[in-house]
Amino acid sequence: MSKLKMGIIGLGRMGMEHAKHLASMPGKVDALCACALDDEQLAIAQELGFKTTYKDYKKMLDQEDIEAIVVASPTDLHPEMCEYILKHPKKIHIFCEKPLDTNVEDETASLQVYHLVKEAGVKFQIGFNRRMDKQYRNAYEQIQAGNIGTPQIVKITSRDPFVIPIDLIKRIGGLLVDFTMHDFDMARYMMGSNIKEIYAKGGILIEPELATVNDIDTLALVLEFENGTFGLIDNSRQAVYGYDVRVEVFGSEGMLKIENVNDSTVEYYNKTNESQKNPLPIFMDRYEGAYISEMERFISSVVNDTPVVCSIEDVILAQRAAAAGLESLLTGKPVTIDNQL
Numbered sequence: 031m032s033k034l035k036m037g038i039i040g041l042g043r044m045g046m047e048h049a050k051h052l053a054s055m056p057g058k059v060d061a062l063c064a065c066a067l068d069d070e071q072l073a074i075a076q077e078l079g080f081k082t083t084y085k086d087y088k089k090m091l092d093q094e095d096i097e098a099i100v101v102a103s104p105t106d107l108h109p110e111m112c113e114y115i116l117k118h119p120k121k122i123h124i125f126c127e128k129p130l131d132t133n134v135e136d137e138t139a140s141l142q143v144y145h146l147v148k149e150a151g152v153k154f155q156i157g158f159n160r161r162m163d164k165q166y167r168n169a170y171e172q173i174q175a176g177n178i179g180t181p182q183i184v185k186i187t188s189r190d191p192f193v194i195p196i197d198l199i200k201r202i203g204g205l206l207v208d209f210t211m212h213d214f215d216m217a218r219y220m221m222g223s224n225i226k227e228i229y230a231k232g233g234i235l236i237e238p239e240l241a242t243v244n245d246i247d248t249l250a251l252v253l254e255f256e257n258g259t260f261g262l263i264d265n266s267r268q269a270v271y272g273y274d275v276r277v278e279v280f281g282s283e284g285m286l287k288i289e290n291v292n293d294s295t296v297e298y299y300n301k302t303n304e305s306q307k308n309p310l311p312i313f314m315d316r317y318e319g320a321y322i323s324e325m326e327r328f329i330s331s332v333v334n335d336t337p338v339v340c341s342i343e344d345v346i347l348a349q350r351a352a353a354a355g356l357e358s359l360l361t362g363k364p365v366t367i368d369n370q371l
């Protein structure tokens with residue numbers, strides 16, 4: 031496999047993870063350049079081995095000889111950055127962090143990127159990393175192999191360990207847009223069907239300040255899929271015991287459960303108590319393997335011209351589910367989704 035010349039935009043919580051992984055793949059990647067606004071982050075990228083750094087992504091694209099780029103800037107910048115990359119005379123493949131836009135109610139910008147991807151004929155992979163997690167992958171493959179017969183119900187629990195800063199929410203979107211987004215994708219992926227209808231109930235039980243950005247911290251969703259099956263999702267912004275993400279898929283011939291991962295198998299018992307390790311503390315720890323695998327899969331899709339593991343269609347349909355969830359919260363009624371693209 032020849033080395034892919036790559037750059038990255040954004041070196042924050044997520045981008046720095048991707049930068050570390052790209053730098054650890056010297057046999058596959060030529061890590062050429064990195065862009066961020068923060069000097070300290072740019073210095074770390076240089077230490078990792080990125081040859082040049084920039085504060086202006088347009089300048090970086092114009093000056094650097096890159097074949098593929100990772101977009102890990104705040105979500106509200108994804109549409110304009112993807113558009114610039116896709117209209118650039120150089121043919122550049124894109125790995126873009128999820129979602130494609132914070133504005134899920136108005137799809138204009140996302141659809142513009144969708145059409146540009148099709149016109150440019152480049153690979154576009156969205157960062158739905160859970161698809162490449164070892165445990166989810168195993169469950170997905172078992173569903174495909176027919177081990178639980180026909181899937182009938184999917185149940186997903188996703189709870190973050192703490193409320194993220196309000197300023198970050200302004201840039202990456204509220205609970206349904208940023209966080210539940212992963213669950214919408216996982217639900218579609220596991221059930222092999224698009225979401226047809228959503229009924230949402232949610233509110234603020236943890237952090238009153240979320241009202242200032244029109245967000246919530248607690249959410250319960252009922253889903254119906256196009257193939258007639260059902261789903262349940264529950265979310266919280268604050269599970270005091272760690273990053274709690276579990277999935278169950280129930281089918282005509284059995285059930286698959288994907289439990290939390292922890293870093294210890296030790297169980298402690300005494301006269302009055304028993305204890306097991308809590309789940310891992312945060313997404314970076316839980317999904318490190320998935321972040322590496324999704325990047326390897328993207329690189330392999332570009333180099334070998336094979337399909338990406340999650341496409342621009344997947345993110346647009348997950349965004350439609352988020353928009354329907356927001357509408358259901360407002361109206362108190364179930365909302366149907368048009369999945370035509």
Ligand SMILES: NC(=O)c1ccc[n+]([C@@H]2O[C@H](COP(=O)([O-])OP(=O)(O)OC[C@H]3O[C@@H](n4cnc5c(N)ncnc54)[C@H](O)[C@@H]3O)[C@@H](O)[C@H]2O)c1
Pocket residue numbers: 039040041042043044045065066067068071085086087102103104105107127128129157158159198202208313
């Ligand atoms: N897949 C996952 O599990 C996961 C987890 C966390 C975040 N994310 C996604 O990653 C993306 C980034 O989120 P984050 O939490 O890392 O944000 P962050 O605020 O921590 O980092 C943002 C980065 O973008 C850079 N940036 C901001 N404006 C820029 C500009 N105009 N030009 C160049 N660089 C600019 C900043 O300097 C910083 O390096 C979001 O889309 C978010 O949804 C995904």
